[in-house]
Amino acid sequence: MLQKQTPHSGYHFLPLPVATRFFEGWYYRVTLPEINQTFAFMYSIDDPQGGTAYSGGGAQILGPDDEYFWRTFPNVKGFWADQKRLGLGHWQKRPLGSFPRELTPNQFKQQIEEGYQATARLNQGKLFDPTTGETVTWEYEITPIYGWGDSHRPQKATAGWLSFFPLFEPGWQILIAHGLATGFIQWQGKTYNFTNAPAYSEKNWGRAFPAKWFWLNCNAFKEDTDLALTAGGGRREVLGLGEEVALICFHHQGKFYEFVPWNSKVSWEIQPWGQWKMRAVGSELIAEVVGTTDREGTLLRAPTEKGLKFACRDTMQGQVHLKLSHRRGKTLLEATSDNCGLEVGGIPWSGSWLKSNR
Template sequence: MKHADCMNRNSSPLPTPHSGYHWDGSSRRFFEGWYYRVTLPEIGQTFAFMYSIEDPQGGQPTSGGMAQILGIDDEHLWRTFSNPHDFWAAKDCLALGHARQPTGLLAPDQFDRTISEGYQATNTWHQGRLKSPDGKFAEWQYSISPIYGWGDRQSTASWLSSLQIFEPGWQILMAHGYATGWINWNGKDYKFVNAPAYGEKNWGGAFPSKWFWLNCNAFDNELDLALTAGGGRRGVLWWMESVAMVGIHYRGQFYEFAPWNAEVNWVIRPWGYWRMDARTRDYRVTVIATTDLPGTPLRAPTIDGMQFVCRDTMRGQVTISLWDKSDRLILEATSSLAGLETGGSPWDETWASGCGQVF
């Protein structure tokens, strides 16, 4: 398939690093996953779309694709696409899709006419329809206006991620943007204009053995604020390391707390409580998130393929407090629309740890 037109039609002048598809055509174990989200603050709900492709060379028990949606009240809809050769993605920009038949990037009306089940997504457009055997149904079409990529369009996992020594790679594609369009969820239409939108991806030959994640860009009384934080145990060359980071986009400035420039500490319960404290030479931050909801099991890549190994809610409570080096409070913000996740194993006790430079 050729997708060169995505560079002209759908890419911003400064694309976020790692926007393109990473598979090199080899037969090694490989997955790549993409995450799109739209939050509707007026009804207190979020739609999170998760797409993945595993072992795209085909012929393996794990070969194939999957689409998952976490919708109204954290309800889960998921479908598999068994033929990996029907998946397509651009190498040089963010454009991908999977359907029940071979396609490429289609005009929206052509997709409507010809695709019975599938999706297509770029950094400015997202469209699809899924229907499960139990009658759950979703259809969506919306445009995306990116506001923040990641920092000054930098790699989320630092420059080292470009050397492919991390397993997996992780890239925030759009820390904050606005979506306009509609989603039909089980027969009910949800229309929106300039709703907070978010996107990220990961890729590699292995998934972290254990991880956590916090994300929100729909805060109370703060329209220009986006938080992404997370951590896990992952492979680096021949050893395992525990790493974590907090990233905040606020009123045109990026506050980064990562192992290469900050001390990062965390206390995460198996479910229900996330706390991160981090500091650089110039700033310090505390992020606390909680939920009383049970969360929804989701499927994620493992050595044995997609398995129910993580738990999510899109309706978590979160508070961010950010200070400068003089202990002046720069920001304090709250939301009840945070995305919260724990994944992997073991999660039989609280995980308290830290990484990075010590100040």
């Protein structure tokens, strides 16, 4: 079991004398391999200081068969987040005499008409769509297994130690690379109950916004339940200049395998949609990841310079093949899944995105 939270788990926003663009977003996912379905919950806050055209929050859900649900939270005063640990929430309406804060699950159910709250060990909420009358309700507890690093060592920052300085925009941190979730989700009149289902969470934040990115994520492999993959890349700002970077990382049997720009040569070929190919060559090992899908995917909103806009396409039912081998040729690990999260962002792309380091 994971002993300590990852770096960057706390809320990053600090008020400034003059309000400027800022966003922070959180992503929680639970996969139900027995029915080949996944629920992904995306929470965000824009310009929490208030006073801009983009101030407010949002909650998006990608449900079974990539169906989409979302709600806005226009009032930033209904939002709370902990700066020292993973903890956040947003209420649509504040009960009389109360202020936004973490509640017990029972208090939340009794007092909050619409909203959500999430920590390292809980994801809970209720959203209502006034146009359709649909209500989505969820509550599940999470037992973290892997954060970002070897199980019994201090956890790592996803972007390395330089991420603690205001150099990279936006920031990105995997919070729980793998955990076990137990609880329920009520969706479109059906209740999904689950015990020890694969769970995952990550976050991003900053005052600049990514122009283009891709992402692959899976912790529900057919061959091994103790395997969690996160891979991706993008064009980010470093001291105001753009650069393209990517990583392939995974946890297996208590060990963290990290292929990142400072220790490996990472190359990729990503199509506008349908195929993700990545390869990383380290000092001793080679990691290869191929993600594919014939599904259309679903457009999701993402933080942009002009607030939450449809800027990425996702599916939670992608196919993935992961292979780890020694540079001398011996295969050390090989696994597949039909429950892979696949994403491209900054769309539309005009052609394949290719970077070769060979």
